[in-house]
Amino acid sequence: MKSIKILHMYADMLDLYGDGGNMEIMKYRCAKRGIECQVDSYSINSPKPDFSSYDLIYIGGGADLEQQHISEDLMKCREGIMKAYKSGTFQFLICGGYQLMGKFYRDADGNEIKGLGLFDYHTVAPSSRKLRCIGNIVIRAELDGKSVDIVGFENHGGQTKGVKTPFGKVLCGNGNCASSEFEGYFEKNVIATYLHGPCLSKNPEVSDYMISYCVNRGASEKITLQPLDDKLENDCRKVMLDRLLK
Amino acid sequence: MKRLQILIGKIIVKLLRLMHRNAGNLPGIVLWHLSRHKAVSMFKVDCPIIAITGTNGKTSVTNCIAQLFEKSGKKLIINREGNNLDTGICSLLLRHCDMKGRVKADLLVLETDESHVPVVYSQLKLDTLVVLNFFRDQLDRNGEMETLIQKINGFCKTFEGNLILNGNDPNTARLGKANPKNKNVKYFTAERYQFATDTIFEASEGRFCPFCGETLTYDYYQYSHIGKFRCPKCGFGDYTPYITASSIDLEKPVFTADGHAYSPRLNSIYNVYNMTAVAAVAKLYNIDQKITDEVISKYTVKNGRMENFMLGDRKATLNLAKNPVGANMTLRVMNEMNGEKELLFVLNDNVADGLDVSWIWDINFSIFERVTRVVTSGTRAYDIAVRIKCSGYDPAKIVVKPDLDEAVEELARTEGRKFVIANYTAVQPTRSALKRYSEKHGGGSK
CATH class of the missing domain: 3.40.1190.10 (Mur-like, catalytic domain)
Structure with missing residues (x-):
C-alpha cells in the first residue's frame, strides 16, 4: 500500500477559517484510494522533526497575534524546512503560511516580521486595518497541464508583491494585492495561496495534484490516482462559479 | 440643531409606524448621519444602564435581566428585538425620549453588539x-x-x-x-x-x-x-x-x-x-x-433556539447555529439523545451570516451517532454536504435540496426524530418552511 507523510505545522495556532479542514480532506481522499496518509503535528516547542522525511509540509492561516508567536519558532526550523523543500518535499501554504515563507511581512503598524525567505516575494499590510481583501474568489490555474477553475474565500490585509510564478489568474476577487491579476505562488512542489474555504473543499483537483505528487516521489513508474466520485464537490463549485462568473 | 435632529428622528419613527413598518434601525441611521456619527450622545439618560454583550446568548440574557427588574416593578427600556448596533439603540431611544432628548425610565437594559460597546458607551454612562x-x-x-x-x-x-x-x-x-x-x-x-x-x-x-x-x-x-x-x-x-x-x-x-x-x-x-x-x-x-x-x-426560547415543531407525527427540534460552537452544542444534544434521528442543516451565506462559510469545517461531525440521514439546504447547501461527507459520513445518505420547502418535505418523508440546524439568516425561513409543512400535513409549533 502506498503511503504519504504530512507535517501539519502549528495546527493548534494557525487554524483560522476552517483551514484544518484541508487535512481532513487530504486524509479522506487518500483513504478512499487505500493510500495511507499520516498527518503529524508540529507546534511551538515541540522537538524538531526531520522535515525531509515528510512528503508534504502544510501551514494554514492565523490571526496576527498568533502569527507573531510562531514566526520566531519558524525561524528555528529554517534549515530543516529549506533542506526538505530542496529535496522535493511539497509545501502547501495558506494565507499566513504563504506570507511567512516570503522575505518579510510588514504589519499595519510598520513592524517587520522576518519571513523564512524560502521564496523571494514579500508582504506589506496597509496601514489601515480596515483595508482588507475579503470575499469569494475564483482563480484559473494550470495543474498537470489541465486548466482548473478554483473557488475559495480570501480574507487578508497583507498585499503580497514580487511573485514571479503565481498559482492562478484571478477571474473574480482580489488575489495577491487588491484587484490584482494574479493569485498565490506556484512551483512544481509549492502551492501557496490566500484561498480559504477551506481551499481543498470545492477543488478536488488541487488535493489530487498534491496526493499524486507525493505518491510519485521516488516511484519508478508513474502512479495514476484512482478517480473518486466528486459529484457533491463539483456541484458545489458549479453553484459558486455560476454565481460569481455569470 | 440637536432639537431639530431629534424632531426629524421622531417624525421618521411616526411615519414608519403609520406605514406599519418596524422602526428598528432606519431612524437611528438617519440620526447617525445628521449628528456626524455621534447619534447616541443626543440623549440624556439619568437612570442606570445595564448592557449585555458577547458572541452567544445576548438575547436570552438581556430578556431575563429585563424580567428581573420588570417583575420588581421598575419601568424599563429594552431592545427586546435585538437591534443591538449603535443605530438600533439610537432608534430605540428616539422612541422613548422627549423633545429635549431626555429619556425617562428607571433602567435601560440593552443588548449591545460586541463591536459597538465602545462607541455606544463612550457616549452614555454605563x-x-x-x-x-x-x-x-x-x-x-x-x-x-x-x-x-x-x-x-x-x-x-x-x-x-x-x-x-x-x-x-x-x-x-x-x-x-x-x-x-x-x-x-x-x-x-x-x-x-x-x-x-x-x-x-x-x-x-x-x-x-x-x-x-x-x-x-x-x-x-x-x-x-x-x-x-x-x-x-x-x-x-x-x-x-x-x-x-x-x-x-x-x-x-x-x-x-x-x-x-x-x-x-x-x-x-x-x-x-x-x-x-x-x-x-x-x-x-x-x-x-x-x-x-x-x-x-x-425562561424558555422561541425563534429557532431549541424550538420544537411537529411535522405530522414527527418531532423536529430547530436550533440556530451561527458559529461552530453553537453547531457543536446542537450536535451534542442530538447525540446525547437515544434512538435514530435525521438532520436537516440549512446554510446561507448572506451578508448578515458572514459571506465566508468555512466555519462549518470547525464543526466536529465525526461524533455523529445514530444519524441515519442528512438533508442539506440553503444558499450553500452543497458546502455543508461536502463538509459532512468528508467527515466520513456515507455520501449515499446525504440529500441536497437547496429549496427549503423541498428540504422539509424530504426530511419529513421518513419516520423518526428530526433535528434542524440553521444559521443566522436561515432560521426564519426555516421556521416558516416547517410551519408551512405542518399546516399542510398536520402538526404545528410546540
Whole structure:
C-alpha cells in the first residue's frame, strides 16, 4: 500500500477559517484510494522533526497575534524546512503560511516580521486595518497541464508583491494585492495561496495534484490516482462559479 | 440643531409606524448621519444602564435581566428585538425620549453588539457591563477575534462600573485586568458538568495567556474553550468567583448557584452559563430571590433556539447555529439523545451570516451517532454536504435540496426524530418552511 507523510505545522495556532479542514480532506481522499496518509503535528516547542522525511509540509492561516508567536519558532526550523523543500518535499501554504515563507511581512503598524525567505516575494499590510481583501474568489490555474477553475474565500490585509510564478489568474476577487491579476505562488512542489474555504473543499483537483505528487516521489513508474466520485464537490463549485462568473 | 435632529428622528419613527413598518434601525441611521456619527450622545439618560454583550446568548440574557427588574416593578427600556448596533439603540431611544432628548425610565437594559460597546458607551454612562463569551463568529464581518477583544478592552481600561465577566472564558475574563483601579469586577463560573472533557473537543480561540503568552492549562473543558483555566506562569485565572453554578445535572435539569437550587427549562450547558450571569446581576442589584427563581425557572426560547415543531407525527427540534460552537452544542444534544434521528442543516451565506462559510469545517461531525440521514439546504447547501461527507459520513445518505420547502418535505418523508440546524439568516425561513409543512400535513409549533 502506498503511503504519504504530512507535517501539519502549528495546527493548534494557525487554524483560522476552517483551514484544518484541508487535512481532513487530504486524509479522506487518500483513504478512499487505500493510500495511507499520516498527518503529524508540529507546534511551538515541540522537538524538531526531520522535515525531509515528510512528503508534504502544510501551514494554514492565523490571526496576527498568533502569527507573531510562531514566526520566531519558524525561524528555528529554517534549515530543516529549506533542506526538505530542496529535496522535493511539497509545501502547501495558506494565507499566513504563504506570507511567512516570503522575505518579510510588514504589519499595519510598520513592524517587520522576518519571513523564512524560502521564496523571494514579500508582504506589506496597509496601514489601515480596515483595508482588507475579503470575499469569494475564483482563480484559473494550470495543474498537470489541465486548466482548473478554483473557488475559495480570501480574507487578508497583507498585499503580497514580487511573485514571479503565481498559482492562478484571478477571474473574480482580489488575489495577491487588491484587484490584482494574479493569485498565490506556484512551483512544481509549492502551492501557496490566500484561498480559504477551506481551499481543498470545492477543488478536488488541487488535493489530487498534491496526493499524486507525493505518491510519485521516488516511484519508478508513474502512479495514476484512482478517480473518486466528486459529484457533491463539483456541484458545489458549479453553484459558486455560476454565481460569481455569470 | 440637536432639537431639530431629534424632531426629524421622531417624525421618521411616526411615519414608519403609520406605514406599519418596524422602526428598528432606519431612524437611528438617519440620526447617525445628521449628528456626524455621534447619534447616541443626543440623549440624556439619568437612570442606570445595564448592557449585555458577547458572541452567544445576548438575547436570552438581556430578556431575563429585563424580567428581573420588570417583575420588581421598575419601568424599563429594552431592545427586546435585538437591534443591538449603535443605530438600533439610537432608534430605540428616539422612541422613548422627549423633545429635549431626555429619556425617562428607571433602567435601560440593552443588548449591545460586541463591536459597538465602545462607541455606544463612550457616549452614555454605563452602570453594568455583562460580557458572556467570545467565540469565532462571522469572522469576515467582525474581523479577527483579537481585534474585537482589543476594542472592548480599550473601553474597559477607563470603565469603573460593574463588570460581570464569564470567568471560565479566558477571552472574556482578561477584560477584568484592563483597569486595575476598577474594584467592581465580578466573575461568574460553573463547575464541571457531566459532559465536560479533559482535553479540548472543538476548534477554539485563545489557547494562550493574553498576558504572558504561556499555554493555558485547564482542569476541564465544558465546551469549546470554556472551562476552568489557569496560566501556570503568571497565574491569570486565579480569582474568587462572585457566583458559581455547581451540582449541574442536565437530565433534570438543575443547578445550584450561591447555595440556591434552580430548575431551568432548557437543558444545555450554555443555558447554565447564561442563567448564572442572570443570577449574578440579580445578586448585584439585590433582586428578591423569589423573582430570580421565577425568571430562571420559566425562561424558555422561541425563534429557532431549541424550538420544537411537529411535522405530522414527527418531532423536529430547530436550533440556530451561527458559529461552530453553537453547531457543536446542537450536535451534542442530538447525540446525547437515544434512538435514530435525521438532520436537516440549512446554510446561507448572506451578508448578515458572514459571506465566508468555512466555519462549518470547525464543526466536529465525526461524533455523529445514530444519524441515519442528512438533508442539506440553503444558499450553500452543497458546502455543508461536502463538509459532512468528508467527515466520513456515507455520501449515499446525504440529500441536497437547496429549496427549503423541498428540504422539509424530504426530511419529513421518513419516520423518526428530526433535528434542524440553521444559521443566522436561515432560521426564519426555516421556521416558516416547517410551519408551512405542518399546516399542510398536520402538526404545528410546540
